[in-house]
Amino acid sequence: MSAVITHPGRAAGTRRQLPYPIGRQFHADLLCYRRNIQSVFFTILMPVLFLVILASIFRNTLATVPGGTIKESVYYVPGLIAYGLITAAFSNLALSVVRNRESGIYKRRRATPLPASAVIASRAAIAVLTALAITVVMLGIGWAAYGASIPGRTAPAFVLDIIVGAVVFCCLGFAAASLIRTVDAVQPVIWATILPLTFISGIFIPTAVLPRWLAGVSYVFPVHPLAAALLTAYNPHTTGSGLNWGYLAILAAWGAAGLIIAIRRFSWLPQGG
Amino acid sequence: MAIVIYRSIAGYRRRRAEAAAPHEQDLSPDGPPPTQQAPRPDGQAAKMVKAGGREPAARGLEGTGQVSRPPVIEVRGLRKSYDGLEAVAGIDLEVRAGEIFAFLGPNGAGKTTTVEILEGYRRRDAGDVSVLGVDPAMAGRDWRARIGVVLQESEPESELTAEECLSLYAGYYPAPRPVAETLDLVGLADHRTARCGQMSGGQRRRLDVALALIGDPELIFLDEPTTGFDPAARKSAWDVIAGLRDLGKTIFLTTHYMEEAEYLADRIAVLAAGQIVAEGTAATLGGRDTQASIVSFTLPPGLPAADLPTAVAGCVTRTANGQVEADTRSPLRLLGVLDGWARARGIDLPDLDVHRPTLEDVYLQLTREPR
Numbered sequence: 001m002s003a004v005i006t007h008p009g010r011a012a013g014t015r016r017q018l019p020y021p022i023g024r025q026f027h028a029d030l031l032c033y034r035r036n037i038q039s040v041f042f043t044i045l046m047p048v049l050f051l052v053i054l055a056s057i058f059r060n061t062l063a064t065v066p067g068g069t070i071k072e073s074v075y076y077v078p079g080l081i082a083y084g085l086i087t088a089a090f091s092n093l094a095l096s097v098v099r100n101r102e103s104g105i106y107k108r109r110r111a112t113p114l115p116a117s118a119v120i121a122s123r124a125a126i127a128v129l130t131a132l133a134i135t136v137v138m139l140g141i142g143w144a145a146y147g148a149s150i151p152g153r154t155a156p157a158f159v160l161d162i163i164v165g166a167v168v169f170c171c172l173g174f175a176a177a178s179l180i181r182t183v184d185a186v187q188p189v190i191w192a193t194i195l196p197l198t199f200i201s202g203i204f205i206p207t208a209v210l211p212r213w214l215a216g217v218s219y220v221f222p223v224h225p226l227a228a229a230l231l232t233a234y235n236p237h238t239t240g241s242g243l244n245w246g247y248l249a250i251l252a253a254w255g256a257a258g259l260i261i262a263i264r265r266f267s268w269l270p271q272g273g
Numbered sequence: 274m275a276i277v278i279y280r281s282i283a284g285y286r287r288r289r290a291e292a293a294a295p296h297e298q299d300l301s302p303d304g305p306p307p308t309q310q311a312p313r314p315d316g317q318a319a320k321m322v323k324a325g326g327r328e329p330a331a332r333g334l335e336g337t338g339q340v341s342r343p344p345v346i347e348v349r350g351l352r353k354s355y356d357g358l359e360a361v362a363g364i365d366l367e368v369r370a371g372e373i374f375a376f377l378g379p380n381g382a383g384k385t386t387t388v389e390i391l392e393g394y395r396r397r398d399a400g401d402v403s404v405l406g407v408d409p410a411m412a413g414r415d416w417r418a419r420i421g422v423v424l425q426e427s428e429p430e431s432e433l434t435a436e437e438c439l440s441l442y443a444g445y446y447p448a449p450r451p452v453a454e455t456l457d458l459v460g461l462a463d464h465r466t467a468r469c470g471q472m473s474g475g476q477r478r479r480l481d482v483a484l485a486l487i488g489d490p491e492l493i494f495l496d497e498p499t500t501g502f503d504p505a506a507r508k509s510a511w512d513v514i515a516g517l518r519d520l521g522k523t524i525f526l527t528t529h530y531m532e533e534a535e536y537l538a539d540r541i542a543v544l545a546a547g548q549i550v551a552e553g554t555a556a557t558l559g560g561r562d563t564q565a566s567i568v569s570f571t572l573p574p575g576l577p578a579a580d581l582p583t584a585v586a587g588c589v590t591r592t593a594n595g596q597v598e599a600d601t602r603s604p605l606r607l608l609g610v611l612d613g614w615a616r617a618r619g620i621d622l623p624d625l626d627v628h629r630p631t632l633e634d635v636y637l638q639l640t641r642e643p644r
Contacts, residue, residue, distance in 0.1 A: 017447060018414050024444040032432035104427030108481075111392060111422035112445040112488065113414040269394060270426075 018113050025114065025122040033126055043092060044134050047084035051076055051141060054204065064208040067237025070148075072206075077142035078230035079203035082165065084134035086198075086223065089127040089166045091190045093173035097123065098186050101177070102270045110268040124170040131166040150234055154242025158233035164248055165226040168255035172222065175258035178265040182272035197223040202231070222254035342369035344403075345492055345523045346391060351400035353386050360386045362547035363400070368540075370491075373514070373524040375534040378544030379640050384527050385425065385496070387544070391525065392422055392494055405492055418446050421485035425496040425527075428477075431470025435461055435480055438469055439487050446488035459483045459513055475506040482513060493517060495526045499533060511536055531633040541632075545640045559635040565600040566629055568607055570622040572597060584610040 033040060055073035063075035100106050109119060142148040150158050176193075180186050198204060200214050201224035207215050218224040225247035233242035346368035353361040361383040368374040378384045389395040390402060393409035393416075402408060407416045430438050436452060443449035456462050459479040464472065469480060478498065485493055495514065499507045507530075514537055517524060528534055534541050535555040542552045543559070551559040568588075572578060572595045581589070581597070585607060588599035601607045604627050615622055 018418060019444060019447065021444040024441060028430070028433060028437065028441040031437065032430060035432040104424055105430060107394070108422065108424055108427050108484065109445075110394070111417060111420065111424075112442060113418040113447075114445040115414065 020118065021114060022118045022121055025118050026125055029122045029126055030129075039092070040130070043087055043130060044084070044137055046087065047080040047134060047138060048141060050083065050204075051080045051138065054080075055146060063206045065206075065231065065235050065237060067235065067239070070235065070237070071146065073146040074142065074148040074234075075206060075231070077138055077146070077148055078234040079227045081135050081138045081162075082223070082227040082230050083198055083203050084138065085131040085162065085165050085226070086169055086194060088130035088134060089124075089169035090173040090176065091194065092130070093123060093127045093170060094176040094180065094190060095183075095186045097174060097177035098180055099183050101268065102183050102272055104270060106268045107270065116268075120174065124167070124174075127170050127173070128163070128166040131162065135162055148234075151236060151238070151242075153240075154233040154238055157242035157244075158230065160243070161226070161229040161233055161248070164251055164255075165229070168222060168226075168251045168258070171255045171258035171262060173258075174262035174266065178262050178267065194223070197221050200224070202227050220250070222251055225250040342371060344368065345370050345405060346374075346525065347401070347403040348387075348391075349401040351387065351390065351402060352398045353383075353390060353395070354398055359547055361390075361397075364544070364547070364549050366542060366549070368523060368525060370523050371518065371521055372539040373518050373526060373537050375538035375541045376525065376527045376544065377529075377531075377534060377541060377636060378527075382544045382640070383547040384544055388494060388496055388525070388527060392420070393417070418488055419491050421488060421490035421493040423478075423481045423485045423493070423495045423498050425500075427481060429469035429472070429480055429484075431468065434466050434468055435472070435483075436465040438480065439483055442484050442487045448489060449487050450489045452487070455483050455487050458486065458516070460509060474501050475503070478502065478506075478510070479513075482510070486517070490522070492523045492525065495524060497528055498526070499528070499530065507533070531631065531636055535632045543636060543639050550639045551635075555632055558632065559639050561630055561632065561635045563602070564630045564635070565602050566604040566627055567598055567600055568604055568611075568625070568627050569596065569598045570611075570625040571595050573620050573622075576618070576620070582610050582614045585614070 051073075054076045058072035058076075061072045062069040063072050065075065097106075106119070110116075139150070176189065177186075180189050197218065200210060200218040201207070201221070202210075202215075202218070203223070207218070207224075207228075210218075229244050229247040229251070232238055232244050232247070235242075344367050346366060348364060348366040351361055351364050351366075352359065364383075364387065366387075376384055376388070386395065390397050391404055391409055393404075393412050396410050402410070404412070405416060405419050409416070430441070433441065435456060439452045439455060443452055453462070453465070456465050459482050461476065461479050461483060464476055467476070469477065472480065478501070482495075482498065485495075498514070499510045502510060511533065514524065514526070524537075526534070526537065538555060540552070540554055541558050543550050553559070553561075556562050567590075574595070578586070578589065578592045578597060585599060588601045588607060589597055590600050591598040599607065608627070611622070611625075
């Protein structure tokens with residue numbers, strides 16, 4: 001009957017600390033993510049497809065940006081990076097969180113010593129990593145196909161925008177997941193909130209073309225500040241560092257709001273029927 | 274912490290061995306009682322139980338021997354309401370170390386609410402709850418390292434293999450069991466490289482059990498662990514669960530299968546409408562041991578029920594088409610009278626049947642609405 005106490009840790013009476021298995025959790029989450037190859041492929045492919053299509057349609061037109069005009073093909077690169085980042089950090093994250101919750105995976109993990117922060121940090125890290133991959137792919141295509149590149153002077157601002165944007169949309173993704181009750185509801189809710197915002201936030205249609213009031217509406221939501229911040233850092237006419245603290249402040253406010261909702265409403269237990 | 278557990282388990286074993294050994298020897302004369310078995314690899318547990326046959330459940334008959342066991346779960350006056358509806362209406366429970374405690378009740382009786390409060394998922398409205406000496410509502414990671422949970426419904430991480438999934442969970446605990454050995458214990462050794470998403474229902478359930486065991490917990494919650502199993506899979510799951518008790522684990526089991534409770538449980542509590550309506554062993558639950566037996570037989574053609582001796586006729590509760598049913602608390606005496614009567618007439622009663630109330634009969638009586 002002493003089988004239970006013959007495991008090395010206990011039989012020897014050695015005191016073992018509770019592990020903080022963030023690395024292991026991230027490794028497993030990444031493995032799951034990679035094995036879901038279709039999801040990864042299309043998450044990265046979608047902004048690329050949009051870029052190729054939009055750049056082909058508007059290949060001879062110029063977009064008005066602060067400081068002058070740029071080719072539309074160049075204009076679309078930062079906007080569609082924002083779009084890809086939102087897909088990775090917000091849409092995909094919310095979907096996978098709701099799915100893990102509703103299928104009981106989170107409930108089971110909650111019965112283990114795994115800290116909540118490790119679950120959340122690991123999933124957020126996947127989102128940030130995907131956002132970075134999309135950024136690199138899109139910048140590469142922009143450079144190779146449309147001859148556009150980030151001025152070195154504004155590159156740090158661009159990187160900062162990407163990181164802030166990814167973290168903010170992760171917070172919003174967790175907030176959305178905590179408000180959505182079923183897996184079936186995720187896609188409609190995500191698309192009904194994000195798609196209209198992308199149309200009025202200068203991602204598919206340059207803001208300069210929009211009616212003033214519509215552009216005004218977009219300023220208070222989180223999509224426009226991200227797209228605009230990335231455009232500022234990407235725009236060759238930008239002078240100075242390319243950092244726009246106003247945009248980042250709006251993003252940060254949304255991130256904080258998302259974080260508060262997520263903390264208050266997040267549940268490890270299935271919510272739907 | 275590990276030292277404390279070690280000491281408490283060792284101490285409890287000693288006490289239990291002293292208190293329980295004579296009874297266990299009575300019940301299993303073919304071999305040494307499990308408390309004195311030599312250490313063995315954990316993987317052998319299931320096989321040991323098979324060899325022991327029905328011995329494990331019989332331990333519930335120890336009676337006073339259990340009193341010395343330290344309580345693992347203590348619940349007093351537990352209450353929980355949802356939107357004004359009382360799901361749990363003041364229940365008391367005590368589960369002692371090393372026993373399999375079965376918690377029965379119809380759907381909606383408050384079982385899942387109670388279990389989720391004990392597991393630390395839900396807050397209670399009132400009452401005292403102690404699980405492994407800690408209030409689950411306040412419990413931290415240290416406490417969660419000491420429990421294992423098999424949820425009623427949960428899907429595995431479908432992109433991982435069984436082995437990867439167990440390795441992931443092993444990494445959550447300070448002193449996990451070896452992965453390969455745990456896979457072997459639940460009978461998944463041949464499926465270690467199978468993706469969890471592609472496993473059959475029975476295999477997934479075994480994986481659920483393996484995931485609950487990987488942290489080498491002291492207390493395991495099993496919420497309807499064999500629902501959806503075919504009979505062979507259920508039987509082998511029972512062997513695994515009985516094997517866990519032989520590893521010294523305490524098991525809190527909920528189930529809808531009475532045979533499961535009867536085969537496994539040392540003690541049973543029945544919950545109905547948020548209250549415990551009966552508690553005892555499978556043999557004594559709801560007065561099962563003292564309830565009347567039903568003796569039934571068919572009278573040969575031409576013999577009316579009026580011809581029966583008075584000792585039998587006085588017990589008859591039903592006659593129809595020559596079929597006779599009699600209730601008695603002394604079935605042997607009644608059969609003796611019946612035997613003499615039948616011999617005197619040179620007849621036999623080929624369909625004679627003595628029916629003891631099954632656990633299911635008792636359970637259905639206890640949970641019948643309105644009570």
